[in-house]
Amino acid sequence: MFPKKTLLSTAGILAAVLLISACSSSSGNSPANSTGTSTESGESPVSVTIDPAGGADVNPATPVVVKAEHGKLTDVTVTNADKGKQVKGELAGDGLSWKTVEPLGYGSTYKIVAHAQGTDGKPVEQQSRVSTLNPKQQANPNLIPAPSAVASGGVGVGQPIVFAFGQPVKNKAEVEKKLSVESTPKQEGSWYWIDDKNVHYRPKVYWQPGTTLKVSAMIYGVDFGNGVYGATDRTETYKVHDSWVAKADGDTEQMQIFHNGQLAKSMPISMGKDATPTHLGAHVISDKHENYTMDSCTYGVCQGQPGYYKANEKWSLRISNDGEFVHENPNSVGAQGSSNVSHGCINLNAANAQWFYQNMGLGDVVEVTNSGGPQLPVWDLYGDWSKSWADWQAGSAIK
Known part of the structure; x- marks a missing residue:
């Protein structure tokens, strides 16, 4: 028969063990994350990233992309700091990303403000500023023949397509990669640089009568070399008439x-x-x-x-x-x-x-x-x- 004092001590120890067991996680994980919010509930502060992250000489053709983790974006604005004009953008359906859907301008500064809400219910604001490069010269994609001159009658089967840029092109390969002529029906063709400013496109043989030609120069933001950049994108359509x-x-x-x-x-x-x-x-x-x-x-x-x-x-x-x-x-x-x-x-x-x-x-x-x-x-x-x-x-x- 044990003394009464010993029985009380044993009971106290057993109660303490039961209390500890009742307060512990069955998985053995820590009961809280770094913010003091339970990870088991899936609640976290939102993280917002902006790309480009900031700085100068950003190419204006590069879209601004904003992303959220552990939450969703509620609104984003990209505003020309000098003109006060907002750049058009598009929020993804899941609220996890946003991007501009029109290019920025040359030689301009933009303020980016993003608002988001985390799974913890707390709102967050993230800001950034970017400045775009300012070219020494800009080259326009002038088309020959002028689309307005042939709109009604179309062009003949021997017609080459000509881009006359008005400024010398040093990086010809980079510019040519942004040029295209899509023929319907499809016909083999190729570009030829007449000189530093003019590039021509013709098919292997004369165009087929009735051909549709979709001509594009996606040169905005393209580095022509020597401080010259593409001024704008352009897409036109020509129709080839009878032979x-x-x-x-x-x-x-x-x-x-x-x-x-x-x-x-x-x-x-x-x-x-x-x-x-x-x-x-x-x-x-x-x-x-x-x-x-x-x-x-x-x-x-x-x-x-x-x-x-x-x-x-x-x-x-x-x-x-x-x-x-x-x-x-x-x-x-x-x-x-x-x-x-x-x-x-x-x-x-x-x-x-x-x-x-x-x-x-x-x-x-x-x-x-x-x-x-x-x-x-x-x-x-x-x-x-x-x-x-x-x-x-x-x-x-x-x-």
């Missing part, structure tokens, strides 16, 4: 015009004389005028020099940038069909010139053979077809 191809032969002094591969008309012509022969090869019509003053001074032969001329001609369609046209010339009617007497143009009589003018348009092709002249240079506006496909592909900056 019109004229074949002018300097030996026969005849020109045959084919519509969708079928002979539509033949006409006598007079091309460039021996001293000023018409260029060989495929020419592309780039402009047309019912009345046009032709002045040799535009290509360097001015008044007082041998070979100078200035005359008003009717039904004129330009086929190169150095003064070659297809047009009416009443003074050479007697030579048309028998000899080549022009300064390089293809001369027609009045009726044939008017018919040619009414049926042929921008992007249509005039193929010149047996003229005695040199090949039309690739740089002569649309001398694109003078290059073989292999040589044309070699003109791309992307290897």
Whole structure:
């Protein structure tokens, strides 16, 4: 039989053990996190991150992205600090992220303010400021032909697509990666850099009639090099009309015009004389005028020099940038069909010139053979077809 004092001590110890067992977690984890809130309840303070995190010379094409962890974003604003204009943004459906849906501007500072609420129910505000880079020059994606000039009639099967940037491009490959021509139906094509400012796109062979061309330059924020950046993105659509191809032969002094591969008309012509022969090869019509003053001074032969001329001609369609046209010339009617007497143009009589003018348009092709002249240079506006496909592909900056 134990003494009473011993029994009391044993009971006290047992009670203490039971009390400790009742207060302990069955998993053995600590009863609280660092904020004093139970992790078992899933409650935590929200964490907000902003990218870019701040600083200067941020590319304005880079979207601002805000993310939340252990909670959700309630609202985010990105505001131009100088103009007070907010940038459009989009909150994800789950509330875990937000991003800008329009680009920032060059040379500007933006204030970013994000509000969020954690699973602990407590609100949080996070702020940041970013400044975008300020280019020395900006390059616009000017398109040739101008979409407004061909909107109703479309372009011919020989029409190259040209981006003229107006500023030298050092990083040609980086810029070219942002250019695209999507053809429907799909046709193989490639870019060719004529010089540091102009890049052309043409298919391997003439476009198929009825083709739709979606042309894009996604160059905003792209580094052209030497402090030049793309000014804006641009997307345009062209439609290719029926095939019109004229074949002018300097030996026969005849020109045959084919519509969708079928002979539509033949006409006598007079091309460039021996001293000023018409260029060989495929020419592309780039402009047309019912009345046009032709002045040799535009290509360097001015008044007082041998070979100078200035005359008003009717039904004129330009086929190169150095003064070659297809047009009416009443003074050479007697030579048309028998000899080549022009300064390089293809001369027609009045009726044939008017018919040619009414049926042929921008992007249509005039193929010149047996003229005695040199090949039309690739740089002569649309001398694109003078290059073989292999040589044309070699003109791309992307290897």
